[in-house]
Amino acid sequence: MLKTQELTLNMGPVHPSTHGVYRCVLNLDGEYIQNAVNHIGYLHRGLEKLAESRTYTQFIPYTDRLDYCSGLSNELAYVMAVEKLMGIEEEIPERAQYLRVILAELQRLGSHGIFLGSFALDVAGATGYFYIFRERDRVLELITRVGGNRLTPNFMRIGGVRNDLGEDFFTELKDLMDSFEPAFEEYNGLLTGNEIFQSRTKGISVVSKEMAMDYGFNGPNLRSVGVDYDLRRDEPYLVYDRMQFDVPVTHNGDLFDRFVIRLKEMEQSVRIIKQAMKEIPEGPVMAKVPKVIKPPVGEAFHRIENAKGHLGFHLVSDGSTKPYRNKIYAPTFVMLSAFPEMAKGTHIMDAVLILASIDIVLGEVDR
């Protein structure tokens, strides 16, 4: 007896395109998704609970393991929250602030490089992946120079940065920034301008402004639907208010826009780094911070514009050396909740791309 029925397809946690140990269960009508259900938690390590039994300084390396594509920015968000809690934001030396901006933007280049590369891989353009990872690897080499590790540098400190960076770092940085210009043209030629790539991404999984606001989108995904909101400009921290940069905004909110906006942001990051390199003053890189950090009783929340969205830390202090509570606001966790709605009615080949376009990192989603 012939009959039609929905096919329930389990995707993940071991699947090449789920960007880590994410699992979703898809109900398929043919190859079109009727319903998708998120299953997360395969990478849960209890980082928020761990923070309660570590001192403020000890938790810095743990933040590298949140969104492991942008370790330096995570550290930055955390140490700035602690500084806010201690009330020493104004005491951070100028040079340290510039170094933080340079490193955060460098990390953004690396993180967006991962996004573009893995997106290229998910449309099966493996060559684009290699071209993008060529630059991304040079970024990681520079980060290795900074912190001794490719992904987990542990370089930011409460009150500044671990150490000053020498002349050789800046010459290499300048060299890398100059090589980005022709590299962007290659990415555009290989992917953005490709007919098949455009047919795969344009008009797929369109997110409306209202839907993005309802789900609490932030970062590049929010700007791709036409909301002009960037913390670096609208709630400036560090020395971002002295930098000249544009906030790229696109208006269609489809996969193509989410791809292109990251490419444009990389161009702006290069611009910011070039300015910061020119303006960086001499001086100390650490503020006078007590050896044992004991913030006063109270709480503080600080968020920064991370590569994937707003990364925020909410710290509650009971006056001891360890935080009473450390709540992490993870942008991709919030945006992943929109995946079932974004994927509904799309083809299974698009679902992979939609997941990639949210730019999830399971280290941050599961924490």
Place this chain on the structure above:
Amino acid sequence: MQILINLANGIRSWLEGMGLSAASAEVIMSAVGALAVVIFILTHVIILILAERRVAAFIQIRKGPNRLGPLGIGQVIADVVKTLSKEDIIPAAADKFVFKIASTTLFATALLTFAVIPFSKGMVIQDLNIGIFYFIAMASTGTLSILMAGWASNNKYALIGGMRAVAQMISYEIPMVFSILGVVMLTGSLKMSDIVLAQKNMWFIVPQFIAFVVYYVAATAELNRAPFDLAEGEQELIAGYFIEYSGIRWALFMMAEYASMVAASAIATTLFLGGWLAPFGLDTIFGVTIPGFVWFMIKLYFMLFTFLWVRWTFPRLRVDHLMHFGWKFLIPVSLANILVTGIGIYVYQRIIS
């Protein structure tokens, strides 16, 4: 390659001298020829596996396998030993009989297509008078094996892959046949050697350029190669119809893919690039006669390289785009090509008579 033909004749007369009848000598000679072709294919599969990895590495600004032996030639041996020594896993819930024969039948159909390919003048196992028709028939049979593999694996990913393969391969067979039809109209024969000899003055790629492009695209889809490798669909289906296969059965799928790639390139060479004929009448260069086999090989490898080139440059199409492209673009274009060719032939005959 007169020497090979002489060798074949030598063996034949030796067999007859042993007291065998002419008929039984003929049977043995067919077996020897088939064996030679199998060895030929396997050699090319080995070369292609290495070439694919090296070309991919070159395109992707990496090095590729370069440690084992010169140019990484030893890597192929290592790969073969590895796949041979792997455990042959058959899923408990699989349809075991179909699962086992699917990889073999796919490779067999890929081998059978070589029966009609003319490698050089007289170097063809069976110069059938329906040669090209036989090739199309054999190439389409591969669809069945892929569906068998996808169904018998009892895996949802494999099933989707197998279903995609059937839809895609059947849709793209039609423009492929239509594109070949243009050449057949010009030649007036389905026999491979006739088609090659008809290109003595002009390769059919010139009057039948549209047919060549349609054939190339349709053949890429027929071979399940990127950007049409939807049946494999690495990103969403992981490996598609052969997801459950391992060891030598998996290797047979790979070998079948490369063998059919050689076959499709050989057909493109025969139909559009003049087969074993030398270009621009260059039969002899500096007094040295270059055998037709060499010309055939050069053209064959040029075609194979383009397949590799395309695979490592383009992203993959989506299933519905692929269907639209096949039914709404390739088929009308190939039909128009037949019409134009027909009118051209009619006008030409009018002028002559």
